[in-house]
Amino acid sequence: MTEMLDSGTAAGLARAELRTVLGDAPVAVLVVDLATSEVVHANDVAVQLAPDAELPARLDAWGRSAGLQDPSGVELEDTHHPLSRLLRAEGVPGQPVTALRRSEMGESREPLWMIGIPMAGAPMLDSHALVVLLSVVEEEAAAAAEAIVHQEAQLRQRAVLATGLSFTVADAREPDCPLVWVNPAFTASTGYAFDEAVGRNCRFLQGEGTDRAEIARIRAAIDAREAVVATVLNYRKDGLAFWNQVTITPIADADGVVTHFVGVQTDVSGRIFADRERDRALHAEQAARAEAESAQARLTLLAEATEAVADELEEAGARERLLALIVPDLADSAALFQLDSQGNVTDHLARHRDSAMAEETDRLAGEIRDLTPPGGLLRALLGDESIRLVSDVGSDAAREVAQGFVTDPRYLDRFEATLRVDSSMIVGLPGRDSIRDVLVLNRTADRPSFTTDDATLARELGRRTGLILENLRLYVTQSRIAQTLQRSLLPILPELDWLDVDARYLASSDDAEVGGDFYDLFEYPDGGIGVAVGDVEGHDIYAAAAMGQLKGLLRATALTQRAMPAAILEQVDQLVSHRPSGGVPPESTSRLAGSRGASERREPDRLATLSFAHLEPPRRSAIRLGRPSSRASSATSFRVDSEGGVADEPLTVQPAMSRVGLGDAAVEVLGEQRRRGPTWTLTLSSAGHPPPLTRLPDGEVVFLDPPFAQGPLLGLGMTRRRHDATFLLPAGSIVLFYTDGLIERRADRSDEAEQRLIRAAAGAPEGLGAFVDHILAELVDTHPGDAAHDDVVVVALCLHEEKVEPGVETEPGTAGS
Structure with missing residues (x-):
């Protein structure tokens, strides 16, 4: 490797790497009397290199005590020994050596860089030389040093100068520690000649940018006669600032009295600027990271x-x-x-x-x-x-x-x-x-x-x-608003003499608390009772508004027309299907809708299911249930005898049946006591609504579901005729009207919902309130997660055999809404 390095490469390595030699590493300093060839002063680091040498000691003896060798491990001969050249006043511009280090761990060799400079012209030190041994702390620096030793003397001189090392000696015995000697490198780096520097304290290198705290630290170390390493901002003679790294080492005489301070200085401006740039970049990166x-x-x-x-x-x-x-x-x-x-x-x-x-x-x-x-x-x-x-x-x-x-x-x-x-x-x-x-x-x-x-x-x-x-x-x-509207549309149940009523409204599980389910119950002037349970599609305020309109139309039509349920549903269907929006004629609706915003357009008509029933309490004399309507030719009229029986023989019903279908018969009589006890008459027509359920006094549970009484949904605009079905119910029966939210479940088979309701009704306790509580507990509360997201309306009627006197308690829990 050494032979491959040319002079330019060696010089480059010197410039790049020898700056790392100085640093904060300790520096060994010797003062040699050239006349006697003796080491007369040594600092603490030098004493550690040659602990057995007693000063004054001959220079070659001191070298042997320190175990100095060349980098190849050969003992230094007198002829080529750098210290011997120094004694011949040749100077040692820079040469790699190694010193023997002894410790409890054994012996090892430490690479050093030796510089020897005669101090010609220094007061009282004119015949002396300065020897400085620098620790080589990096492998690259050692390689550079090894390469340099094989070059010409001129190349070595340039390499040493390239390190920027300058040396000064100050007299510690004078009050202001004036400089007594500087080497040529000092003049080259500061611009101050030998005569301009000697005799002055080195503070002339300071300026306004010099850190006073760092100067105070240096002064404290000098006063304590201790070594110190510091980096300060100094100024050249021409005013140019540079960063100067100074290592100051006290030199003591044989009595241990510090007589001089040796300063080793190097221009580290490039490193400082590089460090600052690095710090700036690091700070910017940290700031960017912190900001991120x-x-x-x-x-x-x-x-x-x-x-x-x-x-x-x-x-x-x-x-x-x-x-x-x-x-x-x-x-x-x-x-x-x-x-x-x-x-x-x-x-x-x-x-x-x-x-x-x-x-x-x-x-x-x-x-x-x-x-x-x-x-x-x-x-x-x-x-x-x-x-x-x-x-x-x-x-x-x-x-x-x-x-x-x-x-x-x-x-x-x-x-x-x-x-x-x-x-x-x-x-x-x-x-x-x-x-x-x-x-x-x-x-x-x-x-x-x-x-x-x-x-x-x-x-x-x-x-x-x-x-x-x-x-x-x-x-x-x-x-x-929706809840208020919903509650305002739910009726106040009248107090009726012949039956108990329990009506419940449960909002859907999606917390809308408003929707299209509704119920109504009212009394006709002649004592008959109208019951309606319906469901308008949707679960929003518009559904509630449509429900309110439908309920109003139904009640008004039923109370004014006094027709049978099928006829009432036909007329309500016509009004619902053809009503204008806000009083605007239908033919103008489309024209106006095109010129108004979407929020002002008419809410489309909604479909609805509805079950409407007419009930007549027991009578002691023959009565006529109703008159045929011109709109419903299927409306049925018949007479009941004084015992509550039917004049014409009705179709009998087997007790095992759970669903009542009339077939061709007009009247269905339910229960074994149909000829012996008081009987209620219920006439029913449906617009696609689930059929009501009845629990008879003997416990039998049946659906009132005649096929011909089931008509299409309201709002379809169909002209198909609707039909009535009439049932005779024994007193003591419970009739349950409801909306599909009570029984519908996800993934139900076609008959599962109705069978579930039949089982719940059959197992319900006596008492109307308890009956309804049981139904809701079984079908809604027990499996809330399986319930359809729909409202639930339940209206239960308990049919008495005679009028209930005012103030007489019938049974608990029968009034509700």
């Missing part, structure tokens, strides 16, 4: 907060989750204020990272309601802005601004003292048209004040959560 991590944290917080709030269906829960994410990730404490349209506080929520401070934080937030200034809290806190950053809460300027936040200035003192607030951020949570929520975030002095990045995050967080909270408010408002 901070941005990622902000995005994570933003995403988590948005997701958490969006997952809630109630405002209170959304606010709780929002504050739980903000504190402590973004703030030490926070308060969220709800405002009305005038900006007044209607409610608040507060949170503190320290649970022990939760009560005080909530109390302070609660006081704001009564301290809101005129114009509302929103105007006081934000004015026309959407966010306000107060980074110095305790300053006079911040307090002056804060005076407008509340009507009692003493509140600010309590606020700052209790929560130890150092910076605050006030954020409006805007909806589509206004701000109805204000978020106040606080930090203590234990963490950095809010920044513009925090403000950007808070603004975006406020924008997102403000819309979510507004949507929740709109949902709650719409839900309340």
Whole structure:
């Protein structure tokens, strides 16, 4: 390798690597009396190299004591020994050697770089030479040194000069430690000639940019007669600044008195600038990484907060989750204020990272309601802005601004003292048209004040959560309106003399709490009873509105026309299928719809199922159930004798049957007591609705489901005739009307739903209320996850054999809605 290096390569290696020789490594320094060839002074490091040599010692003897060899391991001969050349005043511009190191671990050789310089012209040291042994701390430096030794003397001289090493000797016995000698490299690096430097303290190299603390450290080491390594900013004679790394070593005489300080100096400006550039790049990289991590944290917080709030269906829960994410990730404490349209506080929520401070934080937030200034809290806190950053809460300027936040200035003192607030951020949570929520975030002095990045995050967080909270408010408002509408459309059940009624409405499992299921029960002037149970498609406010219209049409038609159920359904179907929108003639609807927004267009007609029944209580004399309707030729009329029997022999029903179908007969008599006991007359027509169920007094359960009484759904606009079916029911029977939400389940077979209802009705206890409770418990409460997402309406009637006197208790739990 050595033979392959040319002079240019060797010089390059020297320049690149020998700068690492000096560093913070210890430097061995000898002062040699050339006249006597003796080492007269040695610093501590040199003593460690040759611990057995007693000064003064001959130079070659000292070298043998230190175990000096050339890099190849050959003992140095007198003729070629660098120290011998030094004694001939030849100088040693730079030569690699090794020294023997002894320790408890054994012996090893340490590579060194030797420089020897005669100190010609130095006062009192004119016949002396300086020997410096530098530790080679890198393999590349050792290789460079080994390469240099094989080059010409001129090349070695250039290599040494390329290291930038300069040497100085200062007199430690003089008060100001003046320089007594400098080498030519010092003049080359500083611009000061020998005569300009000698006799002066080396502080003439300092300037306004020199670090005074570092100079004080050097001065303290000199006063203590200790070695020191320092890097200071020095200035050349022409004013050019350079970074100078100085190693100052005390030299003692035989009595141990420090007589001189030897300075080894090198220009490390390139390294300093490289280090600074590296530090700058590292700092920039760290700053970029910190910013990226901070941005990622902000995005994570933003995403988590948005997701958490969006997952809630109630405002209170959304606010709780929002504050739980903000504190402590973004703030030490926070308060969220709800405002009305005038900006007044209607409610608040507060949170503190320290649970022990939760009560005080909530109390302070609660006081704001009564301290809101005129114009509302929103105007006081934000004015026309959407966010306000107060980074110095305790300053006079911040307090002056804060005076407008509340009507009692003493509140600010309590606020700052209790929560130890150092910076605050006030954020409006805007909806589509206004701000109805204000978020106040606080930090203590234990963490950095809010920044513009925090403000950007808070603004975006406020924008997102403000819309979510507004949507929740709109949902709650719409839900309340829908519930109010739904309840207003449910009838108030009349008090009837002949029967008990238990009616229930259960909202669907999707929490809509409004839909198209309905029921109605009313009494005719002649004592007859009308019962209707229906289901308009949909589970929204439009379904509820359509349901209300259908129920009104049904009741009005039934009470004014006094026709049989089939005729009533036909007329209602015509009104539902052909009604105009808002009084606008049908032919103009399409023309107007094209010129209006989608939100103003007519809601399309909805289909509906409906089961409508007419009941007549038992009579002691013959009565006529109804008159034939001109609209329904199928309406049936018949007479009942005084015992409750039927004049014409009816079709008998086998007790084992669970479904009653009339076939060609017009009247069906149910129960074994059909000729002996009081009998109710029920006439029924259906528009695609599930059939009612009856539990007879003897426990038999049957569906009232004659095929010819089942007609098409309402709203289809069909002109097909509808038909009635009439049943005679013994007193004591329970008749159950319901909507399909009671029995329908996912993946049911065709008959499973009805069989499930039959089993529940057969096993229900006595008493109308208990009967309905059992039905709902078995079909709705027991398997809620399997239930269809639909509303449930149940209307149960218990048919008495005679009038119930006012004030007489019949059975518990029979009234309900």
